[in-house]
Amino acid sequence: MTNIVVLIKQVPDTWSERKLSDGDFTLDREAADAVLDEINERAVEEALLIKEAQGGEVIVLSAGPDRATDAIRKALSMGADKAVHVNDPALHGSDAIQTGWTLAAALGQITFDNGEPAEVIIAGNEATDGRVGAVPAIIAEYLGIPQLTHIRKLTIADGKASGERETDEGVFGLEAPLPVIVSVNEKINEPRFPSFKGIMAAKKKEVTTYTLADLGVDPDTVGVANAGTTVTASTPKPPRTAGERITDEGEGGTKVAEYLVAQKII
Template sequence: MNIVVLVKQVPDSGAERNLRSDDSTVDRGSASNVINEMDEYAIEEALRIREAHGGEVTVLSMGPAGAAESIRKALSMGPDGAVHVVDDALHGSCAVATSKVLAAALRTLSPDLVLCGAESTDGRVQVVPHMLAERLGVAALTGARKLTVDGGTLTVERQTEEGYEVVTAPAPAVVSVWDTINEPRYPSFKGIMAAKKKPLRTLALADLGIPADEVGLAGATSAVVEHSQRPPRSGGQKITDGGDGGVRLVEFLAAEKFV
């Protein structure tokens, strides 16, 4: 099975993150950048499917030149190769444009299965899997906590508010995964060394036949009007339990009309 895993480099969600003051895009220059955590689960799932059914795993990422570092890291887990869509004109692309670019790149790779994380920790928008499915005319099975491949049929178990549901679709399809699906492996030393020699191909917009004005800030379908830091919460009263902590907690709740 030919699998493409979508990987996004994001600012570390454990560090301070900001929007740039000049063009309101995510500040990727000053932040420490990492692989979007949820994508590691997608890579792991792809590797497990390859181990069980054979085939190839290709990483696909769209991002600035610096994203190559995260792509190499992804490769060190075990995928066979990678494609990096990189073009200055992509800076500031909205989700609609991003899906246009990724769909065009996916068409050149003709995968049987596209795997990705259920959301990125920077935007948390969750729309790209379905946007890709819409553009490619395939099914999207999102939020998988379990994925089974049986010939050309994909079956996913996904959590719902009422319980869970089992959904099936024919390959090719886009499947997004939650962190409940597996436990990603750590790259081995051998894997890290091997990743340096794996093929990493770059594609520019021209290679995909997409005009520059359809993407990036120029082609964005939405715009930030303004942004500001939310005033940090200041801690209130902190008491040390001296035997009546529970009562005092409830006194606070009662004063705030919660009890």
């Protein structure tokens, strides 16, 4: 029986146009379709596979505005048991450190049906809207627990987590005692599609909502005004052009090579 928390995030759909808000230059989340982050789906899937093999409970945790409820319901429809939603306007524009601090505080509030805290925390290795890739490690530091990051294969057994991390230098084996936080990459699994039964069941599952006050987090320590980094200006990407067409009259290959050299691609 394993107590598992999965960190999830709602992000703008990859296929939607993304833009920054006027004024504070934060991501305009209302300007694009919102979805459960693709890597988070794999994190949820991995938690469900562990539960199906060993028993236990899976709780998803997300920080975000009201709209994030849609991503939470998607995770619940896949098979997660419960959810915790940290929803507070003061979180707007928080950086990775502030987000990690808030999520660590929320993790301290989560208790499972057996009365015990989380043993395994699973997250994606990075979110597609920011690609910072540091939040799991930040949470591990705040909670004082080990971290296994960028994992492509995970095993939970005998009170420890072990896994494989693939890098340009090769594949490395990692191991740590529980409790542990694990971030997974796109090779970890293929997430399941929610069934109709799962979608209907998700509507009745428990979702607990916390504010910063509930977590004991000072609003003056989070949010865009208190972030460690500031965006001072932005420039929209230029519109797509038709490009340059090369007609092959026997010298097509040479012209293509010359173009690539001129663009400093080769």
